[in-house]
């Protein structure tokens with residue numbers, strides 16, 4: 001896995017925290033592991049579509065850019 005991909009994941013996770021109204025990544029992940037759905041974000045550069053998906057989702061459909069690119073926070077954080 002490249003450094004660029006990792007930093008992109010970090011950036012998307014921070015964006016997801018922001019959009020979902022969590023103060024920190026820990027808070028978001030804590031909420032995600034205790035719920036049946038998980039905050040998820042599109043991984044396409046420049047597309048910040050967010051929704052809720054299954055916790056293990058890494059190829060969800062993005063309604064904005066049309067890609068199979070929506071990934072859950074738990075997958076992004078490497079917890080699944």
Ligand SMILES: [Zn+2]
Pocket residue numbers: 042043044047048049062063064065066067069
């Ligand atoms: Zn998208």
